[in-house]
Amino acid sequence: MNDLELYREQLAMCDEKLMDALAERYAIVEKIMAYKEEYGMPILQPKQEEKQKRRFEDKLGHNTYKDEIYDVYKSILLNSKRIQSRKLFSYNIVLIGFMGAGKSTVSEYLSAMFAMDVVEMDQEIVAREEMSIPDIFDTYGEEYFRNLETKLLIEMQERKNTIVSCGGGAALRAENVKEMKKNGRVVLLTAHPETILERVKDSEDRPLLNGNKNVEFIDNLMESRREKYEAAADIVVHTDKKDINTICEEIIQKLSEMDEKTV
Numbered sequence: 010m011n012d013l014e015l016y017r018e019q020l021a022m023c024d025e026k027l028m029d030a031l032a033e034r035y036a037i038v039e040k041i042m043a044y045k046e047e048y049g050m051p052i053l054q055p056k057q058e059e060k061q062k063r064r065f066e067d068k069l070g071h072n073t074y075k076d077e078i079y080d081v082y083k084s085i086l087l088n089s090k091r092i093q094s095r096k097l098f099s100y101n102i103v104l105i106g107f108m109g110a111g112k113s114t115v116s117e118y119l120s121a122m123f124a125m126d127v128v129e130m131d132q133e134i135v136a137r138e139e140m141s142i143p144d145i146f147d148t149y150g151e152e153y154f155r156n157l158e159t160k161l162l163i164e165m166q167e168r169k170n171t172i173v174s175c176g177g178g179a180a181l182r183a184e185n186v187k188e189m190k191k192n193g194r195v196v197l198l199t200a201h202p203e204t205i206l207e208r209v210k211d212s213e214d215r216p217l218l219n220g221n222k223n224v225e226f227i228d229n230l231m232e233s234r235r236e237k238y239e240a241a242a243d244i245v246v247h248t249d250k251k252d253i254n255t256i257c258e259e260i261i262q263k264l265s266e267m268d269e270k271t272v
């Protein structure tokens with residue numbers, strides 16, 4: 010065997026070691042999940058993730074291939090998250106609720122924690138139509154917009170393990186709710202009108218609230234929608250005075266309880 014053949018053989022052996030180490034690593038990830046479940050521990054532990062990363066960085070030190078190794082490490086972590094989320098959620102998570110209830114915030118956080126795809130329905134419709142939502146309403150009417158929502162929700166059935174962040178009015182149409190539930194669990198986020206006002210008061214992005222930024226208006230609109238939101242929901246999570254990690258943990262726990270009941 011010449012030197013080149015020898016190096017190639019060594020390289021192949023390195024790849025095998027990597028393969029074995031990764032398989033071992035991912036099996037440990039599954040064990041950690043099972044342990045947390047058995048002892049009723051929180052699934053989300055962002056501080057632990059940070060600790061693990063710091064430990065890796067310290068160990069990496071000034072390694073010649075620091076950047077390249079770190080790049081691979083990030084991809085390993087991403088895939089760990091995918092393993093967890095596929096195990097936890099074999100369905101789409103469909104977030105509904107009033108403007109400012111936190112649908113986009115929750116989507117972003119869950120997506121970062123579990124490497125899940127997010128579909129922001131409003132954004133997707135705006136991109137496809139190349140028009141803002143108020144312009145779609147003005148030009149074609151609300152019925153046309155609701156039909157686009159229904160079509161998009163039907164498309165979501167080709168996916169799983171995706172977070173669907175709905176427009177504030179999407180769950181008001183019975184047909185939409187039917188489509189959401191075909192392969193999704195519907196999570197209703199709620200907050201008191203005072204909390205909503207506090208969260209949205211500095212933004213001009215919500216046409217329905219512009220010129221109506223007061224508790225009375227929000228309360229009335231919320232009340233008029235409450236029954237439909239609640240009827241659509243598989244689980245309800247109240248978000249007042251809770252931080253994003255607490256809210257997401259509650260969502261995960263309630264979804265898991267639902268799984269236990271349906272087995």
Ligand SMILES: Nc1ncnc2c1ncn2[C@@H]1O[C@H](COP(=O)(O)OP(=O)(O)OP(=O)(O)O)[C@@H](O)[C@H]1O
Binds near residue numbers: 106114115177248
């Ligand atoms: N739990 C929370 N605590 C404090 N602030 C929050 C919380 N959840 C969301 N917010 C803040 O409230 C604002 C509205 O949240 P977000 O955009 O996620 O709501 P939304 O339900 O997606 O609203 P919309 O229906 O208009 O899209 C944001 O500025 C966000 O940072």
Ligand SMILES: O=C(O)C1=C[C@@H](O)[C@@H](O)[C@H](O)C1
Binds near residue numbers: 108131176178
């Ligand atoms: O609450 C609503 O009815 C709406 C909320 C937004 O997300 C948009 O989907 C649209 O402006 C309608």
Ligand SMILES: [Mg+2]
Binds near residue numbers: 114
């Ligand atoms: Mg949003």
